[in-house]
Amino acid sequence: MTPVPYRSEQLSHEEFEALAAAHPDVVIPLEQTPYWADFERKLGRTPYGIWAYYDGGTLVAVASYLRSDRRLRPSLVVVNGPTWFTTRTHNAEARLVATVQEQFRADPAVDPLYVRMQVAHPQPPVTGPLEHGWYEREIVVDLTPDTDAIFASFRSNARNLIRKAEKLGVEVRTIEPERWAEVFRTELFPIMQETAARDGFSSFESTFYETLLTELGQYLRLMVAYVDNRPVSWLITTEYRGYSVYYFAASSHSARKTNAPYLLLWEAFKVLKEAGNTACGLTGIVSENYPGLINVTTFKRNFSKTVVTIPTTYDIPLHPRRYAxxxxxxxxxxxxxxxxxxxxxxxxxxxxxxxxxxxxxxxx
Known part of the structure; x- marks a missing residue:
């Protein structure tokens, strides 16, 4: 039996903000907001809009779509979404998949080969994906206890290294927003390049991070650890509706000798808590599709035992034969x-x- 599609409605900026305000307890990823879509547009990418899905008068889910025009496989990608406002059941997801198929196959303005999004209950026609798009497990730090209790919840190894970093003179600074792009370009991007070369991954160009800092400034923080007035480690966090994310970070080889990354993250937790955030996601850790995250997993596990499973990214083919x-x-x-x-x-x-x-x- 074919699932009954939901009613879909495209949202303006103002309509999205009103909808979000009406559901204050729902965690909405920053990537699923108009603000992130505006950032993507500044990078030269093409946001396709944000849609809300309703079962009668009940809001079920919201999804922000980004166009991808890779050769032979144009697609619509939902980055870290959709956001669910009702219980994410097997049947509810089947109905959303059916809705998306009907919605975009009939849309004359776009002809994607598939739609890519996170699916918790994969079932045909859901398949793939052709390439994975988001991490599947993350560690989350609870910021609601007082700071002493948060510190006590860390592994003893992390607590000892934080204290050692303080004794070794590591100084953590919050950079003023008007200086973010310049400081990142001149002082911090070289640390990212060093980290990428050391750990075997490819980083974005400096302009990506500079654009991020410029366009999403009100939702970000940039904090830097210094030793002898020289930057050795940095991090960028995001904040939206009381939920923060440890989004990007890098450390020089010398930072490891002073344990600067440990003190830097601890100071960030305190700043984020003071700003009203109730939790901080530490982003991806090792999983079946991301075995390469084992090294960062070891570091992140020092700060919390709470591991959250995130639905895996899958493809929803709109033209099955071509997709195959x-x-x-x-x-x-x-x-x-x-x-x-x-x-x-x-x-x-x-x-x-x-x-x-x-x-x-x-x-x-």
């Missing part, structure tokens, strides 16, 4: 190098020779 062809082509492209490495040397030579002849070149 694209998925097969991408899978072949990803698996081919690994399969080639597994071949014996003689087979590799034959494969190279065949490839060379097809390319109009003589085998070497």
């Amino acid at each position: 062809l694209v998925a097969a082509a991408l899978r072949l492209r990803r698996e081919a190098p690994q399969k080639l490495r597994a071949l014996p040397a003689s087979a590799k030579a034959r494969a190279a020779a065949i490839t060379g002849r097809k390319g109009g070149q003589a085998p070497q």
